[in-house]
Amino acid sequence: MPTLVIANKCYSSWSLRSWLLLKQMGVAFDEIVIPLDQPDTKEKVLRHSPAGKVPILIDGDVTVWESIAIMEHVGEAYGAPVWPEDRKARAMARSVAAEMHAGFSALRSACPMNLGRKYGPRDRGEAVAGDVARFSEIVRQARERFGAGGPFLFGAFSAADAMYAPLATRLDTYSIALDPATQAYVSTILSLPAFQEWRGAALKEAWIVDADEVDEEAIENYRIAA
The missing domain is CATH 1.20.1050.10 (Glutathione S-transferase Yfyf (Class Pi); Chain A, domain 2)
Structure with missing residues (x-):
């Protein structure tokens, strides 16, 4: 079973892309969440990929990073209809x-x-x-x-x-x-x-990434842990 390394679900747009594709294609996978904006974030990500960014798909002895590359691999390795047939x-x-x-x-x-x-x-x-x-x-x-x-x-x-x-x-x-x-x-x-x-998992996260919190008053706060 492949493993997808991702960041906070509340904020990580690139992580969402690969995660959602795997789910929609019916490919079972494990996940590792590495919180953003922590003192050891970079170190933890580098353990899985030399690029130092998420998402990362670890599939046996194959490691794939960058979202589109991950999607192409899912199509090739699992026969998933990643792209339209036409x-x-x-x-x-x-x-x-x-x-x-x-x-x-x-x-x-x-x-x-x-x-x-x-x-x-x-x-x-x-x-x-x-x-x-x-x-x-x-x-x-x-x-x-x-x-x-x-x-x-x-x-x-x-x-x-x-x-x-x-x-x-x-x-x-x-x-x-x-x-x-x-x-x-x-x-x-x-x-x-x-x-x-x-989204349900994202709203339970306790981490706050200040760089992704805009300087304006929210009309709704959905976070369960906030």
């Missing part, structure tokens, strides 16, 4: 997954993932609005072209959905207004039983 859909899914990996920096910076809080709507700047608009465009195009088989970007759940799941949480956490199609997609991700399992 060639055109698969090409777009890989493209938007890579775009998420490298982009959306304004939204990711201004609105760090935080499952324990809910903030009120406010103007978060032109760059954030641009990232939200691009996400909505991706949702619209993917759903219109390839979404007939289910509620996800390409119908069935794929690595592209896992990549965008943390972005969906940010839009909810920061009360960002969305068009109906984008809101429906965000609601689909947030209502997944696997995501609900992740």
Whole structure:
């Protein structure tokens, strides 16, 4: 059975991506949680990967790091349908997954993932609005072209959905207004039983990462341990 090394579930967007994919693909795994922002965090992560970052998948004598690489390995090693079967859909899914990996920096910076809080709507700047608009465009195009088989970007759940799941949480956490199609997609991700399992564990965590707590008053505090 593989082991997935992750960080705090409340804050770690990259950890969520790989964890959610494994759950959705039905691949059983153990997990190791290494809390962020602790004196020994880096040391503990380096024990598992020379890159010094999570997530890390340890599968026998194979170690894989970086989320997309982990997803590709899951598809190859376990025969999981990580990408859409249709060639055109698969090409777009890989493209938007890579775009998420490298982009959306304004939204990711201004609105760090935080499952324990809910903030009120406010103007978060032109760059954030641009990232939200691009996400909505991706949702619209993917759903219109390839979404007939289910509620996800390409119908069935794929690595592209896992990549965008943390972005969906940010839009909810920061009360960002969305068009109906984008809101429906965000609601689909947030209502997944696997995501609900992740969030339930996140809300029980005692760790607070100051860097991911924005300087504004929350309208809701969901954390059980806070």
